[in-house]
Amino acid sequence: MSLIPSFFGNGRRSNVFDPFSLDVWDPFQGFSTSAGETTAVANARIDWKETPGAHLFKVDVPGLKKEEVKVEVEDGNILQISGERSKDKEEKNDKWHRVERSSGKFIRIFRLPENANLEEVKAAMENGVLTVTVPKEEVKKPEVKAIDISG
16 A cells, blocks of 8 residues: 555556556546456556666466466557456356455556667566566667867
């Protein structure tokens, strides 16, 4: 629970002070949907760590298979992580006592810094944690050339 309130609506940004965090705003958040359908998975928890050589994203997706998760890189240095957890099949004679596990779709979008090497992005899933590694590339500094002033 954050001690700092979000100024951009509930859940729009995971960190108000992080310009790279661009969680998708859901205009229908808070409205009830069909029975049992939920967007609670939309809050898939993500850690983003920067090391000297890469940006590392760790996403908690317990119970999902790698086929149910998608990692995409778009133009403009945008990393998109999405997926869907299917609802358990209900049998006619089943009697549910408690349903706490969420189902539904989730999507998280991040703007990567200029030094992200989009051609070398790798993703791996182990024990319900998706790890996305975005290597860094050296950003060329603009060459400064002194100009002689005549006159």
